[in-house]
Amino acid sequence: MGQSLQAESYAGDWVPEPAGEDDSTGHVQKIRVSTNPHRVTFEVHSTRYHSLLCGDVGDGWSSAPDDAEALAVDSEGKRFSGNLEWRHQWIAESGLLRTELHGPKVCGPEGPPSETTLRIERKLLSVDKMMVQLQIVDEEVKDVSQCTYCRKAATSTTGPSPVSFLREHGRPLKTLEDRLAVLDKVGQLVADSCEEISQAQATDRVVPDKFHGSAKMILGGIAFYKSLLPEWVKPEPVEDLVPVPLKAGVEAEWAIYNEPKGVCINITPWNAPATITLANAVSMLAAGNHVVVKPPELVPAVSAVLRRLCQRYLSGYVWVEEGGKEVVERLIDEGADHVSFTGGGEIAKLVAARCGQMLTPMTLELGGKSPAFVDAGLDECMLRSIVQEILETKVFKTGQFCCAHDYVLVHESVLSAFCRVFKVMVEGLGAKRNVRMLGRKQYNNMIRLFQDCQAECIPPVSDEHGFHDEAMSVPMTGILAPARDRAVLQQEIFGPLLPILPVRDVQEAVCIINAVATKPLIAYCYTQDRQVEAIFVNNVPAGNIAVNGGPMRMISNYAANFGGTGPSGMGAGFWGRDGLKEFSNRKHAADQSTHLHRARYAYQSSQFAEEDEAVACVRDSLRQPQASERRTGLMLSWSTEYTIFGSGPPSIPIWDIRPTLVRAGRTNSRYTLVLEQLMDAFAEPKPRRQRSSFGQASLSALSKTTPVFSCFGQSFEKFAPQESCSTFFSSTMKA
Structure with a gap:
């Protein structure tokens, strides 16, 4: 039986044979085997423990996760203790799938631990039967136990289910102490693993490959969320704006409870795989969620390192599932509680469609x-300062960065000076002007965009600084005034090409920006005129706006969320209180007085002497000043006795009173007159009936909060129609 056939044959759900067999291991096993690269995933269940494990197949030993010892309990009750190493091997000659764990074994109270290897060998007896044999390897091989497993029907849905596993058996994250502890674990992972992650990113051509800068940012974000959590886990009080007549003398305490959504899927991009994996995971874990990470298949070395690190430090909290499109579909179909996707718009449409089938909420960060x-x-x-910031995103980060300057609109009065400075600084890069792309697909896309431009290049492309197929490098190049219909002005470039367009003023710049189909993730404005800044900020619909500053300042303020709008994304990805809100269910609760039932009974038992007096009482109550300011939300409850909490029809909006009276036969002139008076007093356009019809949540749902920072040394808030901009300013200007 060949190795590839073995891999296919071992996959599936396996359960012990019925009574009569020696089931000393007590395991129910789900197995998935991947052949490219070779790795094996186990989901193990018994009456005593549950474990989810994944390891590489090969001869090398690696650190085993904490719950690997779930595989290592023998029939005599002896167990492994301390740091374990493990490995998985194919034994081609005998057709075995072997797992070995090595480490100190507790031999009993009478003796010290000794170094021991436990071997678990799986061998197919037939298509639907597998023999599992447990052995202890000291000076000789000792058989401990064996058990025969039967396979359930093997389909695409069989095998380990990380979303379901974490939901049912994940480590607790409900309390403040649980969340602070797991954030400390993430911090430990980041602090210990900078070099390991950097080496993996260099292997996969991720630029920049050094992880140290991102590590500092993530550690700062962890400290920020730890400072927020003590207040976040407490109920938030909410003002009670229920109209006085509907209160019926009964007060209530309102509050918002921020409860975890459950299990979140974090689908990460190839240009910043470790950074986005860990930054988003911090927000999700701080909100009390378990996380399943789907790293990009274009960076296999980074993906494998993240899997091993998360298993070592965050077992039971975070699971890394490697693979391609089929893995994303399988994870979403498991029924996650939230999906976060960072990447391109076309793939985002597929992810959104898949989430739509499961009605799964999602966050999209798409660039633009x-x-x-x-x-x-x-x-x-x-x-020079502006060009330096552009080159930092286009050269140091290769332009393969969601916040990179995509094109520049330069006032015609400074166009020649800008182009001169740009040319000098790009030529000063020397060999660093040649920027390497991550892969062949990205390199070919740069060639296509460049050949389509047909415009002047600044500086010119040469043999030394040109497109090099073997290295897959692209020269940093400005493209002066390309035609508006060229591809570089129609789609995200994501590379070291920079269109430069002259404009007459800021109004023309705004018109060009708004003519692009994709709303920008971040828009940059460089000016010393406060009126120009106001025009730009109030008229450019972007996810974020930076005035006289670059992207790193934007994404390094932990109090400000970072996200897109429209085609550049939706939702809050990370940082800020919005990052916690995004991955929390904000549950509203009303706690009424213990006198509720007595109060209702009193209202139901009382009857007015005259029906007109009841209507007048309601009318006068509704005309109170505090009620008239909220008249669009007023509700009336009508019954046969016209009591406030009667047993008649349920509470209905004031604009629906007339048809109710007609159906009830109350159509004489007295009712019509009073009704018309009420309608005239509180006439408002009929609102849409949605869950978010009232309250601050409705404003948030229908507005885009745009973080803005400017270097003019002042702070304020601006609110424009259909836009809500939180504006932040720095006291210094980078110059």
Whole structure:
């Protein structure tokens, strides 16, 4: 039986044979085997423990996760203790799938631990039967137990189910102490693993390959969330704005409880695989969720390192599932509680469609064409600072960065000075001007965009600084005034090409930006004119806006969330209180007085002497000043006796009173007159009947909060129609 056939044959759900067999291991096993690269995943269940494990197949030993000892309990009750190493092997000659664990074994109270290897060998007896044999390897091989397993029907849905496993058997994250502890574990992972992650990113051509800068940012984010959590886990009080007549003399305490959503899937991109994996995981874990990470298949070395690290430090909290499209579909179909996707728009449509089938909420961070406007009146020192920030995203981060400047709109009065400074600084890069792409697909896309431009290049492309097929490198190049219908101005570039367009003023720049189909993830404005800044901020619909600053300042403020709008994304990915809100179910609760039932009974028992007096009482109550300000939300409850809490029809909006009276036969002039008076007093357009019709949540649902920072040394908030902008300013300008 060949090795590839073995891999296919071992996959499936396996259960012990019925009574009569020696089931000393007590395991129910689900197995999935991947052949490229070779790895094996086990989901093990018994009456005593539950474990989810994944390991590489090969001869090398690696650190085993904490719950690997679930595989290592023998029939005599002896167990492994301390740090374990493990490995998985194919034994081609005998057709075995072997797992070995090595470490100190507790031999009993009478003796010290000794170094021991436990061997678990699986061998197919037939298509539907597997023999599992447990052996202790000291000076000789000792058989401990064996058990025969029968396979359930093997389908695409069989095998380990990480979403379901974490939901049922994940380690607790409900309490404040649980969450602080797991954030400390993430911090330990980051602090211990910078070099290991950096080496993996260098192997996979991720630029920049050094993880140390991202590590500092993530550690700062962990400290920020730890400071927020003590208040976050407490109920948030909510003002009671129920109209006085409907209170019926009964007060209530309202509160919002921020409860975890459950299990979140984090689908990460190839350009920043470790950073996005851990930054998003921090927000999800802080909110009390378990996390399943689906790293990109384009960076296999980074994916394998993340799997091993999360298993070593975060077992029971975070699971890393490697693979391609079929893995994403399987994970979403398991019924996760939230899906976060970072990547391109076309794939996002597929993810959104899949989530739609399961009604799974999602967060999308999609990038987009991020513009930069350079205003008139800027001196050469400021222009050099602007070009330096552009080159940091286009060269140091290769342009393969969601916040990279995609194109520049330069005021015609400073166009020649900007192009001169740009040319000098790019030529000064020397060999660093040649920027390597991650893979062949990205490199070929740069060639296609460049050949389509048909415009002047700044500086010119040469043999030394050109497109090199073997290295897959692209020269950092400005493209002066390409035609508006060219591909570089129609789609996200994601590389070291920079269109430069002259504009007459900020109004023309805004028109060009708004003519692009994709709303930008982040828009940059470089100006010393406060009026120009106001026009730009209030008229460019972007996820984020930076005035006289670059992207790193934008994403390093832990109090400000970072996310897109429209085609550039939806939802809050990480940082800020919005990051916690995104991955929490904000449950509203009303706690009424213990006198509730007595109060209702009193209202139901009382009857007014005249029906007109009842209507007048309701009318006068509704005309109280505090009620009239909220008249669109007023509700009336009508019954045969016209009591406030009667046993008649349920509470209905004021605009529905007339048809109710008609159906009840109350159509004489007295009712019609009073009804018309009420309708005239509280006439408002009929609101849409949605769950988010009232309250601050409805404003949040229908608005895009745009973090903005500017370097003018002042702070304020701006609210524009259909946009809500939280504006942050820095006291210094990078110049």
